[in-house]
Each structure stands twice: as C-alpha cells, then as structure tokens.
Amino acid sequence: MNKKYHLIVFGCQMNISDAERVATIIEEMGYKKTSKLEEADLIVVTMCSIRQSAVDRVHWLDDKFKKSERKPITILTGCILEKDKKVFAEGFDYVIDIKNITHLPKILKTKITHKTSDRLFWEQDNITNYLDIKPKHSSKFSASVPIMTGCNNFCAYCVVPYTREREVSRRANKIIKEIKGLVKNGYKEIWLLGQNVNSYKDKEKNINFAELLKIINKIPGDFWVRYTSSHPKDFKQDVIEAMAEGNHITPYLNLPIQSGDDKVLRSMKRWYTAKQYKKIIADLRKKIPNIAISTDIIIGFPGESKKQFNNTVKLFKEVKYDMAYINKYSPRVGTSAFKLKDNVTWPEKKQREKILTDALRETAFENNKKLIGKIVKVLIDSQKDGIYFGKTDTYKSIKISTFAKASVDKQNLIGKFVNAKITKANNWNLEGKTI
Ligand code: SF4
Structure with missing residues (x-):
C-alpha cells in the first residue's frame, strides 16, 4: 500500500x-x-x-x-x-x-x-534548480511560474531577504518552455512570480523583465499573463511598453506604495518618493487607459504621525485605486525596523485602517461604475448554485448569473473565457451577463 x-x-x-x-x-x-x-x-x-x-x-x-x-x-x-x-x-x-x-x-x-x-x-546544488522541477499544479486553468527568487532590497519591515537570501533569476528559456507547456495543456491564466520581478535578469542572454514580457507576448494561444511582486524603484518605462502591447499581459498591476509619505518611505528603506510613484501611475494610465491598479500598504509603521498618515490618505484619493491590501504594522524579529519603537497604538492602527478602507471603497466603487455597460473578457473560476464567479482581465471579481444564450453549456464554463456585459457595479466586485 x-x-x-x-x-x-x-x-x-x-x-x-x-x-x-x-x-x-x-x-x-x-x-x-x-x-x-x-x-x-x-x-x-x-x-x-x-x-x-x-x-x-x-x-x-x-x-x-x-x-x-x-x-x-x-x-x-x-x-x-x-x-x-x-x-x-x-x-x-x-x-x-x-x-x-x-x-x-x-x-x-x-x-x-x-x-x-x-x-x-536533484543531485545538483544550485539555488534555482528546485524551480525547474515540474510542479503538481493545484488548478487546471491557472498556474504560477516563478521567474526569480530572493530579494536584495532589505525593506526595513521585511524578513524575505533573510529567509530567501539574495535575488537569483531563472533562465529565460526555461521560463518560456514552462509557459508554452502550460498553454499547450489549456492553462488560461499564468502568474509570473518573484519577490521583485522588475529586477529580473537572465544575465547570460542579457534579458530583462520587459524583454521577457515581450517574448511571452509572442507565444501563440489564448491566455492571460499577470505578474507580482513589483517594486516602484525598479519599475521602468520599458515594462509599461511591454504591457501596452497587450497580447497576453493583462491591464492590471499591483504596485506596492506602502506609505504616501516620503519620510516614512525613507524610514521603511523603500527608496522612491510619492511623486515618483505617482509619475509611474500617470505613465501607465497614459499608455494603458483601462488599467486597474492595486497596492499594498503598511499603516502605523514606527513613528508614523497623523499628518504622515494623512499623506497616505491623500495619495489614495489621487491615485484612485481599484484595490489595496492594507496591513497594520507589527514588528518582525530580525528586521531593521524591529529596533524602532512600535509607537502607534493598535486602536490607532485600526482607526487608520478604517479611514483608508473608506477612501478605497469610494474610489473602487467609482472605478467600477465606469464599467457598467462595457463588455469585458472574464475567466470563470468557480460556481455555486448556478451562479458563476470569475475575474476580469483587470483582475476584478465578477458574478455572472444571467446567460444570454440558452445554448451555453454552463457545466463547462469553469476555466474558460467568456465575454460579459457589466450590468451592476458594487464596491468590491462587478455583476454581469454573458453575451
Ligand atoms: S518587501 Fe518586497 S522588496 Fe522589500 S525586502 Fe521584502 S520582498 Fe524585498
């Protein structure tokens, strides 16, 4: 047995x-x-x-x-x-x-x-070799492909550089081979993963992240590519151009800002300013008008004053995010921020979280409302009681309960693309019907 x-x-x-x-x-x-x-x-x-x-x-x-x-x-x-x-x-x-x-x-x-x-x-001793092992994917239509691992950035609050060590990129040809295999097997959504994908580099072939995206864009087939995580300091114009080609790279980006205040950003060791961040967003929106943007935020970082927090709220209102992953700061042993006094109280952190969530709710809803009446491509990922759920190309959650064509074989929709007309916008998701 x-x-x-x-x-x-x-x-x-x-x-x-x-x-x-x-x-x-x-x-x-x-x-x-x-x-x-x-x-x-x-x-x-x-x-x-x-x-x-x-x-x-x-x-x-x-x-x-x-x-x-x-x-x-x-x-x-x-x-x-x-x-x-x-x-x-x-x-x-x-x-x-x-x-x-x-x-x-x-x-x-x-x-x-x-x-x-x-x-x-298995007998070799190279950090990226384990990434070349063929994975047992848990989904039949969405897969992750690591393109690099490790991190050189040492953000003040983060343990990753200590647990995953320095950045190492996989060879581009291995990544492309893996993606081609997934596409051949019917995968519709491919996530390129790395702690800082923007600093990806195949040194032997001199291929950077933007060039990798451009090569992926040329792979034939009907599939989407998304990627995470990005670092604003390494996010360059050539990546925007590769995304704008749009063959497979979807109009969605998670670009972690962490704080809207320059002094807090310096103390987090993030090495960009709010102004530089906003310039990237403006450039992205100029080239990819329908792009949806999400971010990651840490609230109550040691020393964050009310005024500094308000700069984050102001940035949220200016950028008009579609989504944000808001985390209340908690000290992690081994990081440089651990030595700083965690002086924003937990109730204050919760209060700031609420203020930011309220600001996000407003912009997310406003952005969603603009989609009513539009036709979008959706990847269906689940269903319950005859209602289907999925994600748009802009990574918005959508619920589909009306099917325009009686002939649609609903049993076979999971893992498939459908075109849907947006009929209703909610704060955090959309509703629609297939066309
Ligand atoms: S937050 Fe991201 S970029 Fe910063 S150290 Fe951690 S993994 Fe690296």
Whole structure:
C-alpha cells in the first residue's frame, strides 16, 4: 500500500508555487496525497515568516508533533528565519531550506519510484534548480511560474531577504518552455512570480523583465499573463511598453506604495518618493487607459504621525485605486525596523485602517461604475448554485448569473473565457451577463 503525505502551506503565491514543486518530489518517492493530517506518513509544512499568525501556527504544529504518539515523518521548509530553524528542529524531524528540497529523497533515504527528466536536477546544488522541477499544479486553468527568487532590497519591515537570501533569476528559456507547456495543456491564466520581478535578469542572454514580457507576448494561444511582486524603484518605462502591447499581459498591476509619505518611505528603506510613484501611475494610465491598479500598504509603521498618515490618505484619493491590501504594522524579529519603537497604538492602527478602507471603497466603487455597460473578457473560476464567479482581465471579481444564450453549456464554463456585459457595479466586485 502506498504511503501517504499531507502538505500544509502558509503564505503567499510563491509559497504555494514552491509547495507544488515539493509535491512533485514527494509523489516521485511513491507517496500519495491525503487531505487528512492524521493518516499521513509524511507531513510537509511550507512555512511563511512574514506574518506572526503563520509563525504561531507552525509553533502549534511543532508542539503537536513533539507530543504526538503516532510518528509520521515531519518536514519544515519554505520561508524560515535562521534563528527559528533551531527552535523548530525540536518538533520537526527535518528543517530543510527550500532550495535544498531537491535533496529530500537522499535525506529520507527513499528511492525515486517514478523516473522523470526532472530528477536530473536533484543531485545538483544550485539555488534555482528546485524551480525547474515540474510542479503538481493545484488548478487546471491557472498556474504560477516563478521567474526569480530572493530579494536584495532589505525593506526595513521585511524578513524575505533573510529567509530567501539574495535575488537569483531563472533562465529565460526555461521560463518560456514552462509557459508554452502550460498553454499547450489549456492553462488560461499564468502568474509570473518573484519577490521583485522588475529586477529580473537572465544575465547570460542579457534579458530583462520587459524583454521577457515581450517574448511571452509572442507565444501563440489564448491566455492571460499577470505578474507580482513589483517594486516602484525598479519599475521602468520599458515594462509599461511591454504591457501596452497587450497580447497576453493583462491591464492590471499591483504596485506596492506602502506609505504616501516620503519620510516614512525613507524610514521603511523603500527608496522612491510619492511623486515618483505617482509619475509611474500617470505613465501607465497614459499608455494603458483601462488599467486597474492595486497596492499594498503598511499603516502605523514606527513613528508614523497623523499628518504622515494623512499623506497616505491623500495619495489614495489621487491615485484612485481599484484595490489595496492594507496591513497594520507589527514588528518582525530580525528586521531593521524591529529596533524602532512600535509607537502607534493598535486602536490607532485600526482607526487608520478604517479611514483608508473608506477612501478605497469610494474610489473602487467609482472605478467600477465606469464599467457598467462595457463588455469585458472574464475567466470563470468557480460556481455555486448556478451562479458563476470569475475575474476580469483587470483582475476584478465578477458574478455572472444571467446567460444570454440558452445554448451555453454552463457545466463547462469553469476555466474558460467568456465575454460579459457589466450590468451592476458594487464596491468590491462587478455583476454581469454573458453575451
Ligand atoms: S522588496 Fe522589500 S518587501 Fe518586497 S520582498 Fe524585498 S525586502 Fe521584502
């Protein structure tokens, strides 16, 4: 009987993508996936160190494994701070850097039961080799393709440069091959991933991020490409031009501002100003008029005064975001901001969060209202009780409950593109009918 494995994934799209590669390795060792933790012979946790809540949950698992009478093999990988490795090694059997996950069969002294060309990478010792393992995608129509990993930026609040080390880019030909394979297999949405995609560089072929986008734009097929994460300091005009070509790159961008105040940005070590950021947005809107923009914000960074916070609110109103991911600052051990006094109280942070959410709601609704009556392309991703849900090319959530053509085979819509007319705008989503 096959042994079983259970995968627990915390964190961002990059961690989910890493986990899809970890699954390939484990399945090639002969394990079968189970959704039940208690029946697993091997448990792998892909950790995230960005949020304390994820770290706390790994501590809880660590404790559970220490006390457990059943003894499955337990492995911790993903984004782990050096200081946490020793702590977690008490409960987990193995704590393995994600770049070394290719050595898992050797570590577990397990034979590879399914031979694939990917195992060629397993004996090599290169940080990006694990990214070349063919992943077990969890979706049949949307896939992530990592183009680089690591970060050189050391933003004051972030642990990523300490957990993922310095930036390393994958070779462009491997990325293109992976995308072509996905398109051939019917994938409709491809996310290019990296901690800072704008500093992507295939040094051997001298291909930067904009050039990579242009090569991808030439791949034949009906599919969308999105990307994350971007850094405003590295976001250059050539990327706007590649996006404006529009063959596959969708008119959507998440461009994290983090604060609308220059002094706070300096203390966050972000190295751009609000004015420079707004210039990028203006250039994007000039070339791609229908682009939707989202951002990431940290509120209550140490020392952020009310006046400085108001600069963020002002920027929100000027930029007129479609969406924002608003986070209340909490100190992370190991970062340079950890030494700063966390002097904005939690109730004040919550109050600022509310003010910013209200400002966002207004601009998001205004932007959504402009789409009423327009026809947009939608990728359907789920359905419930005959109502279908999906995302527009501008990454807006849309609900479709009316189908214009009686002949539409609704059963087959998930993972397909449809054209929809927008009939209603809400704060955070749209409603429409197929045409
Ligand atoms: S750019 Fe800044 S926030 Fe993003 S991963 Fe690097 S250090 Fe973290």
